[in-house]
Amino acid sequence: MNTPTMLNFGAGAILLSGLTGDNWRLADYRARGGYKALEKILENPNHWTPDQIIAEVKLSSLRGRGGAGFPTGMKWSFMPRHAPEKYLVCNADESEPGTFKDRDLLRYNPHLVLEGMIIAAYAMGCARGYIYIHGEIWECYERMEEVLKEAREAGLIGKNILGSPFSFEVFNHHGFGAYICGEETAMLESLEGKKGQPRYKPPFPANVGLYGKPTTINNVETLANVPYIILNGGQRFLELGQPNAGGTKIFSISGDVKRPGNYELPMGTPFTVLLNLAGGVREGHMLKAVIPGGSSSPVVPASTMLDTKLDYDSIAKAGSMMGSGAVIVIDNSRCMVKSLLRLSEFYHEESCGQCTPCREGTGWMVKILHRLEHGEGREGDLETLDQVAHNIMGRTICALGDAAAMPVRSFLKHFRDEFDFHIKNRRCQVQDYV
Amino acid sequence: MMKSLLSDQSLRLIETAIAKYPEGRKQSAVMAALTIAQDEHGYLSTDVLNEVARILEMSPMAVYEVASFYSMYRLKPAGRYTLTLCTNLPCALQGAGSAAQYLKSKLNIDFGETTKDGMFTLQQGECMGACGDGPIVLVNHKKMCAKMTREAVDAFIDDLYGSAGKDKR
Numbered sequence: 001m002n003t004p005t006m007l008n009f010g011a012g013a014i015l016l017s018g019l020t021g022d023n024w025r026l027a028d029y030r031a032r033g034g035y036k037a038l039e040k041i042l043e044n045p046n047h048w049t050p051d052q053i054i055a056e057v058k059l060s061s062l063r064g065r066g067g068a069g070f071p072t073g074m075k076w077s078f079m080p081r082h083a084p085e086k087y088l089v090c091n092a093d094e095s096e097p098g099t100f101k102d103r104d105l106l107r108y109n110p111h112l113v114l115e116g117m118i119i120a121a122y123a124m125g126c127a128r129g130y131i132y133i134h135g136e137i138w139e140c141y142e143r144m145e146e147v148l149k150e151a152r153e154a155g156l157i158g159k160n161i162l163g164s165p166f167s168f169e170v171f172n173h174h175g176f177g178a179y180i181c182g183e184e185t186a187m188l189e190s191l192e193g194k195k196g197q198p199r200y201k202p203p204f205p206a207n208v209g210l211y212g213k214p215t216t217i218n219n220v221e222t223l224a225n226v227p228y229i230i231l232n233g234g235q236r237f238l239e240l241g242q243p244n245a246g247g248t249k250i251f252s253i254s255g256d257v258k259r260p261g262n263y264e265l266p267m268g269t270p271f272t273v274l275l276n277l278a279g280g281v282r283e284g285h286m287l288k289a290v291i292p293g294g295s296s297s298p299v300v301p302a303s304t305m306l307d308t309k310l311d312y313d314s315i316a317k318a319g320s321m322m323g324s325g326a327v328i329v330i331d332n333s334r335c336m337v338k339s340l341l342r343l344s345e346f347y348h349e350e351s352c353g354q355c356t357p358c359r360e361g362t363g364w365m366v367k368i369l370h371r372l373e374h375g376e377g378r379e380g381d382l383e384t385l386d387q388v389a390h391n392i393m394g395r396t397i398c399a400l401g402d403a404a405a406m407p408v409r410s411f412l413k414h415f416r417d418e419f420d421f422h423i424k425n426r427r428c429q430v431q432d433y434v
Numbered sequence: 435m436m437k438s439l440l441s442d443q444s445l446r447l448i449e450t451a452i453a454k455y456p457e458g459r460k461q462s463a464v465m466a467a468l469t470i471a472q473d474e475h476g477y478l479s480t481d482v483l484n485e486v487a488r489i490l491e492m493s494p495m496a497v498y499e500v501a502s503f504y505s506m507y508r509l510k511p512a513g514r515y516t517l518t519l520c521t522n523l524p525c526a527l528q529g530a531g532s533a534a535q536y537l538k539s540k541l542n543i544d545f546g547e548t549t550k551d552g553m554f555t556l557q558q559g560e561c562m563g564a565c566g567d568g569p570i571v572l573v574n575h576k577k578m579c580a581k582m583t584r585e586a587v588d589a590f591i592d593d594l595y596g597s598a599g600k601d602k603r
Binding site for chain 2: 094095096097098099100102103128130134135136137138139171172173174175176177178179190191192193194195196211252253254255256260261262291295326328329330334339342343346349350352
């Protein structure tokens with residue numbers, strides 16, 4: 001029999017290690033030491049109280065991996081202790097352009113995510129959880145149905161988990177084509193069987209969430225880190241990364257690189273290391289710009305990015321954000337006007353229509369960019385474009401408005417000459433384009 | 435009682451979906467129910483939407499709202515296979531533009547159109563969360579096909595004709 005080839009996501013991977021692509025089942029996960037963290041907790045409940053688990057997660061400096069980077073331990077501590085009905089939702093509605101890390105976790109190491117979820121539910125006293133899965137990755141949904149079946153049969157979810165007094169039920173819920181449902185309150189609306197339109201905050205989901213009950217929503221990758229923290233201690237996890245952001249991060253690198261894919265690296269790894277792992281920029285081209293944290297994060301010019309480390313603070317210093325860790329690489333053959341137009345079309349398409357600045361503003365931005373791209377730009381268009389983006393920011397219920405505005409403002413800031421060229425010469429500055 | 439527009443199998447699947455949610459929260463199963471109904475009928479007619487509303491004890495309007503909000507529900511008939519090509523930036527950088535041109539010329543249709551033989555509807559889509567494998571085509575909103583080069587497009591169109599049991603044109 002042939003030895004299966006290991007998928008390589010980086011030498012220091014803790015979440016995506018020991019994986020062949022086929023060894024996703026419960027028995028395989030157990031053979032890798034899976035569910036040991038859960039057993040450790042349930043076998044010694046006097047030590048591993050919910051408070052102790054939350055303290056360990058706080059010590060680890062684990063921050064939410066979905067994009068906002070909120071400290072996970074703190075989020076968990078917001079849940080009211082004695083509420084009778086509480087929910088945990090795993091956010092697997094990954095659809096921020098450039099992001100595809102949760103898909104690999106779900107298809108290659110799904111029980112790791114589930115174990116993290118069970119521990120999180122124990123720490124917060126949730127009796128029921130949902131995994132909200134992006135509709136487009138239907139095969140992951142089917143896999144997770146199988147995974148929950150395996151776990152239920154093995155007594156890992158359901159009543160009296162592993163013979164303990166703790167009970168937790170988990171179900172999968174699929175999306176069906178709405179980026180906005182990745183926003184946590186839109187996700188709750190969607191889970192309730194409604195349009196995915198974000199709710200006003202406050203009240204926050206920890207007080208009024210799913211069906212009006214206290215709810216915590218955590219990203220797939222965030223939850224996947226929890227078993228490591230319990231097994232190895234928060235301190236060890238912290239030391240893998242940066243002082244205010246522990247652990248590794250899965251970076252999804254796409255665009256103009258030779259080997260797009262997921263690479264799990266310690267927080268604080270230089271961008272150049274990631275770029276090299278991805279085989280570097282396409283043959284015969286040079287790096288022009290990088291969108292470092294998913295399509296919503298501000299674009300960073302090559303010269304700055306090449307000196308930047310991949311962690312929250314360093315990327316913020318470079319003028320952008322870590323976001324979901326989705327690194328979109330753009331080379332010097334690409335037109336920035338056309339690239340921005342495509343991103344703006346996305347936000348216009350995905351705006352839920354609830355807030356006027358976002359619903360109308362994203363449309364106006366597309367119109368202006370469309371005419372710039374098609375050689376019909378006018379004097380003053382760039383000022384109007386920037387003004388529209390400015391007027392969206394901070395004036396909407398959810399972050400989609402800001403997410404639509406940030407690319408526009410940063411593209412204009414760093415690549416204004418290309419936009420000017422489009423207006424003056426009624427054509428593109430670069431020959432090849434997206 | 436009138437026979438349901440949905441098959442017994444679909445009705446059973448919807449019951450399974452309802453059981454995932456707490457007592458009295460049938461509405462939570464609406465997305466699953468619509469998906470199951472669409473898989474059976476190919477698209478969601480008003481009659482089918484009304485039937486889903488009846489099963490879930492929802493107002494028909496609440497069901498229409500959901501069906502029209504999420505982009506993968508089809509409210510009009512389409513080809514046997516709906517091909518959705520992601521054209522968002524990462525996929526575009528990785529060749530979605532040429533994949534689009536090739537698909538259009540091979541099928542002799544534009545985005546939003548259906549081939550004369552009723553086999554394929556081609557449309558543009560947004561991020562499917564698999565950018566590393568782009569360009570991505572989603573078949574009937576469920577089957578993901580990765581790295582859509584010309585050769586890959588040829589192979590998978592032939593394959594779909596094959597599974598439909600039809601002659602190639």
